[in-house]
Amino acid sequence: MFDSSSVIYKVYMFISNDPSQFLNALQQHLFLLVMTPVSLAILVAVPLGILATRYKWIEKVVMTLTSILQTIPSLALLALMIVIGMGIGYKPAIMALFLYSLLPILRNTFIGIKNVDPFLKEAAMGMGMTNMQRLRMVELPLAFSVIMGGIRTATVICIGTGTLAAYVGAGGLGVFIVRGLQLFRNYLLLVGAVPAAVMALSADYLLGKIEYLLIPRGLRSDSSNK
Amino acid sequence: MVRFEQVSKKYDNIEVVKRISLEINEGELVTLIGPSGCGKTTTLKMINRLIEPSNGTIYVNGEDILKQDPVQLRRGIGYVIQQIGLFPNMTIAQNIAVVGKLQGWSKEKMLARVKELLDLVGMEPASYMDRYPKELSGGQQQRIGVLRALATNPNIILMDEPFGALDPITREQLQGELKKLQAQLHKTIIFVTHDMDEALKIADRIVLMRDGEIVQAAAPDEMLRHPADDFVASFIGKDRLLRSPDEVKVEEVMITNPVTIESNRGLAEALERMRNRRVDSLMVVDDMNRLIGVITIKAVQAGLDQGGQLGKYVAEHPAAAVIGQTVREAVYLMAEHNVGYLPVIDENEQLQGLMTRASLVDILTDVLWPGLDSPNSLLTATAKEEN
Numbered sequence: 001m002f003d004s005s006s007v008i009y010k011v012y013m014f015i016s017n018d019p020s021q022f023l024n025a026l027q028q029h030l031f032l033l034v035m036t037p038v039s040l041a042i043l044v045a046v047p048l049g050i051l052a053t054r055y056k057w058i059e060k061v062v063m064t065l066t067s068i069l070q071t072i073p074s075l076a077l078l079a080l081m082i083v084i085g086m087g088i089g090y091k092p093a094i095m096a097l098f099l100y101s102l103l104p105i106l107r108n109t110f111i112g113i114k115n116v117d118p119f120l121k122e123a124a125m126g127m128g129m130t131n132m133q134r135l136r137m138v139e140l141p142l143a144f145s146v147i148m149g150g151i152r153t154a155t156v157i158c159i160g161t162g163t164l165a166a167y168v169g170a171g172g173l174g175v176f177i178v179r180g181l182q183l184f185r186n187y188l189l190l191v192g193a194v195p196a197a198v199m200a201l202s203a204d205y206l207l208g209k210i211e212y213l214l215i216p217r218g219l220r221s222d223s224s225n226k
Numbered sequence: 227m228v229r230f231e232q233v234s235k236k237y238d239n240i241e242v243v244k245r246i247s248l249e250i251n252e253g254e255l256v257t258l259i260g261p262s263g264c265g266k267t268t269t270l271k272m273i274n275r276l277i278e279p280s281n282g283t284i285y286v287n288g289e290d291i292l293k294q295d296p297v298q299l300r301r302g303i304g305y306v307i308q309q310i311g312l313f314p315n316m317t318i319a320q321n322i323a324v325v326g327k328l329q330g331w332s333k334e335k336m337l338a339r340v341k342e343l344l345d346l347v348g349m350e351p352a353s354y355m356d357r358y359p360k361e362l363s364g365g366q367q368q369r370i371g372v373l374r375a376l377a378t379n380p381n382i383i384l385m386d387e388p389f390g391a392l393d394p395i396t397r398e399q400l401q402g403e404l405k406k407l408q409a410q411l412h413k414t415i416i417f418v419t420h421d422m423d424e425a426l427k428i429a430d431r432i433v434l435m436r437d438g439e440i441v442q443a444a445a446p447d448e449m450l451r452h453p454a455d456d457f458v459a460s461f462i463g464k465d466r467l468l469r470s471p472d473e474v475k476v477e478e479v480m481i482t483n484p485v486t487i488e489s490n491r492g493l494a495e496a497l498e499r500m501r502n503r504r505v506d507s508l509m510v511v512d513d514m515n516r517l518i519g520v521i522t523i524k525a526v527q528a529g530l531d532q533g534g535q536l537g538k539y540v541a542e543h544p545a546a547a548v549i550g551q552t553v554r555e556a557v558y559l560m561a562e563h564n565v566g567y568l569p570v571i572d573e574n575e576q577l578q579g580l581m582t583r584a585s586l587v588d589i590l591t592d593v594l595w596p597g598l599d600s601p602n603s604l605l606t607a608t609a610k611e612e613n
Contacts, residue, residue: 126276218314
């Protein structure tokens with residue numbers, strides 16, 4: 001398995017020869033291409049999603065725009081960022097990934113809150129909660145797992161699409177994939193693709209754990225047999 | 227406490243509540259009842275401004291509610307809904323405490339109140355406080371729903387079909403508990419229901435609505451005795467109508483096919499008929515069906531040896547009721563003459579039926595156990611067999 005011609009051996013050699021290069025790419029990918037755009041998207045999409053549940057016109061505008069954004073192919077969106085004057089490097093990549101993350105988070109926030117039992121909303125209003133109190137004490141806790149679902153989707157999308165960001169010079173794990181394609185070196189493809197896949201799976205798993213820990217016990221599906 | 231003055235509610239020119247005026251007194255438990263779409267829930271929700279009236283004024287504690295901040299108004303009014311509406315993300319204690327929290331009560335004060343309230347309905351605070359709504363049965367959940375409305379001790383509590391989703395046994399328990407709480411706490415409760423039994427059981431006053439209007443507002447007893455019109459009577463249900471013996475006529479309760487025999491028949495035939503129909507006396511009539519008297523089995527036995535027609539063994543019946551007389555008059559006649567049954571005749575003295583003690587039992591069972599098949603008297607039961 002570890003004979004000098006096997007792909008796995010080549011991958012191993014590549015990483016161990018210059019671990020800092022690999023770790024840098026990994027770090028770039030995780031922080032610049034995933035956490036930054038997803039965090040920004042949460043900051044924008046959650047409030048927008050909430051507003052959309054309160055005002056019909058915001059719902060229409062926001063939902064249409066984000067749906068359109070989602071239909072643009074990822075590579076084209078990256079190129080578009082350069083065209084609109086963001087230059088090359090991590091900036092257009094973060095922007096494009098941010099735009100991509102908006103829809104799942106926005107839509108799930110909107111749906112999560114919309115789907116809160118109307119009787120609970122009525123009970124909340126009837127006992128004298130203000131709009132903000134109802135949001136904070138009832139709607140957001142109840143919509144939490146749906147919103148988290150949107151964040152998980154956005155994260156996985158960013159990890160995958162982030163590999164394309166190497167084309168605009170943003171670095172990340174995509175660098176190895178692009179280089180591998182150009183040099184016809186299959187093991188380089190793996191150096192980029194396998195860690196990206198592992199990252200996507202573990203991020204989804206970790207976020208699931210976080211969601212479970214944060215969700216109120218009364219909403220957990222297993223709380224009745226605690 | 228709560229006063230409606232000419233209040234209307236329109237949706238797109240459809241008037242669902244039409245200029246209603248109603249005054250609800252302090253400590254009164256009023257049920258709003260009526261068929262679906264009669265406007266009862268709309269009327270209720272206008273009190274805490276979940277629905278805004280289109281016209282008219284509603285006063286709560288003497289103040290026009292439209293001039294108050296709806297949030298403040300609602301915090302002063304308890305609210306219980308049919309779907310229970312406990313917040314699944316909060317524990318039982320948090321659910322009960324939520325209104326107190328909104329009003330800025332301290333944790334200690336709220337905690338003490340939660341314990342006090344759970345004790346009030348016999349739910350052990352230590353074992354329920356930290357549980358979540360879904361870990362409780364429907365009946366327990368709605369108890370908590372009611373406690374939540376009581377938490378900050380509001381004077382007025384609105385209840386929108388609170389027990390409608392519960393099974394009948396639990397529903398009855400909770401109705402009983404509500405009645406008890408009401409007696410203890412003297413809250414003004416406005417309670418929407420479509421269940422007349424529920425209204426009759428708990429209400430101090432029933433407000434019956436139809437098509438957005440109040441048809442009758444009266445105490446249950448008054449409504450049962452004097453329904454305002456046919457709609458009220460039919461909504462209450464004929465079975466439940468409490469009618470005094472002064473209102474029920476003998477012909478409504480009498481047996482219409484008593485066992486009779488013509489006076490020109492023989493004694494043997496009389497005996498045979500008694501045996502067939504399992505009765506101990508027969509109404510004796512002439513060929514025009516006019517009542518002559520009664521013949522008992524003793525008289526028949528005494529006469530059998532001598533033979534002949536039964537005419538001479540007939541005893542005149544001491545009393546008879548006339549069609550149109552009331553049950554009360556009939557009962558007096560029965561008591562006065564110490565008889566267990568009373569023939570009912572019309573103005574031509576023709577026999578129309580027979581009032582028995584069993585007929586009186588029928589009236590009682592109709593009132594006490596509506597819908598139950600009346601126990602037929604022996605006389606009718608056997609008559610049916612022969613027919």
